[in-house]
Amino acid sequence: MLPLVAALTINQLGKSFGELRAVDDVSFEIRTGECFGLLGPNGAGKSTTISMIMGVLAPDRGDVTLDGAGSTTEHASRRSIGLAPQSLALYDELTAQENLEFFGRLYGITGVALKERVDELLRFVDLHDRRSSRVKTYSGGMKRRLNLASGLVHDPDILLCDEPTVGVDPQSRNAIFGIIESLKSRGKTVLYTTHYMEEAQRLCDRVAIIDQGAILALESVEALIQEHGGQSEVVFSREGQEETTTKTDDPIAQVRAIVEGDDIATLHIRRPSLEAVFLNLTGRTLRD
Ligand SMILES: Nc1ncnc2c1ncn2[C@@H]1O[C@H](COP(=O)(O)OP(=O)(O)O)[C@@H](O)[C@H]1O
Ligand SMILES: [Mg+2]
Numbered sequence: 001m002l003p004l005v006a007a008l009t010i011n012q013l014g015k016s017f018g019e020l021r022a023v024d025d026v027s028f029e030i031r032t033g034e035c036f037g038l039l040g041p042n043g044a045g046k047s048t049t050i051s052m053i054m055g056v057l058a059p060d061r062g063d064v065t066l067d068g069a070g071s072t073t074e075h076a077s078r079r080s081i082g083l084a085p086q087s088l089a090l091y092d093e094l095t096a097q098e099n100l101e102f103f104g105r106l107y108g109i110t111g112v113a114l115k116e117r118v119d120e121l122l123r124f125v126d127l128h129d130r131r132s133s134r135v136k137t138y139s140g141g142m143k144r145r146l147n148l149a150s151g152l153v154h155d156p157d158i159l160l161c162d163e164p165t166v167g168v169d170p171q172s173r174n175a176i177f178g179i180i181e182s183l184k185s186r187g188k189t190v191l192y193t194t195h196y197m198e199e200a201q202r203l204c205d206r207v208a209i210i211d212q213g214a215i216l217a218l219e220s221v222e223a224l225i226q227e228h229g230g231q232s233e234v235v236f237s238r239e240g241q242e243e244t245t246t247k248t249d250d251p252i253a254q255v256r257a258i259v260e261g262d263d264i265a266t267l268h269i270r271r272p273s274l275e276a277v278f279l280n281l282t283g284r285t286l287r288d
Pocket of ligand 1: 017020022043044049
């Protein structure tokens, strides 16, 4: 069990751009050691929320506090947060190693400590072999991995990852999942935004569904599906017969009734996904 300590408390955040309420009364807590997902379509308000958490965008309303230590706009608290922004923050003309050294120096890391940290990070994101190539020669996936590493250069307790898999090949995508899982196993806290429900489902302990600036539901994936996913499908066939599909609120009872007979050829349960949760909450699909 995770300790129920809030690493970050986001309290009634609001931000408008002209008439548009980009973030509308958003509150949630990220617990120490969890991977917290912010799942919503493009334009939902994920990046605006992240910018306010980082203290780089001033909220119209609300605040963000860090483990009781104060507002995230204060310099001291920002050292414990790292950001891998949606729009890559890398220098194309520099090598991977030079990029990380640059960001490390911004945090006051120098000399042997900097060399060691950069070396460790390059290995962690599996770019050590390519450390001396300029970033402009990198694939989208390699850039994303370096972008993650640059958010980790000062070894923060909390990492904010804003859509880290957009424009990434499947192999790098899996590598990024591995990086997030590895951070979690080291006790780090992660905020992960995405519009891919499979990613939230796979990586996140708890997920907030965000749409049009507002949080519609916030729970574990399991609980979200249980409460908002709707019916499961039980698919089965008897020997010599076609497969049939029935929708049910209680798939276990359904299965019990089906297996009374001893002529079952195939049987499986299709549970609803986060896609169904989003559809039921908004009347729209998550896909653009
Ligand atoms: N600087 C800005 N000026 C005007 N509108 C903005 C600005 N930043 C974001 N928006 C708008 O706010 C809404 C939320 O944007 P964003 O937080 O980037 O969403 P997401 O990251 O979930 O895709 C969108 O409608 C977007 O167009
Ligand atoms: Mg965004």
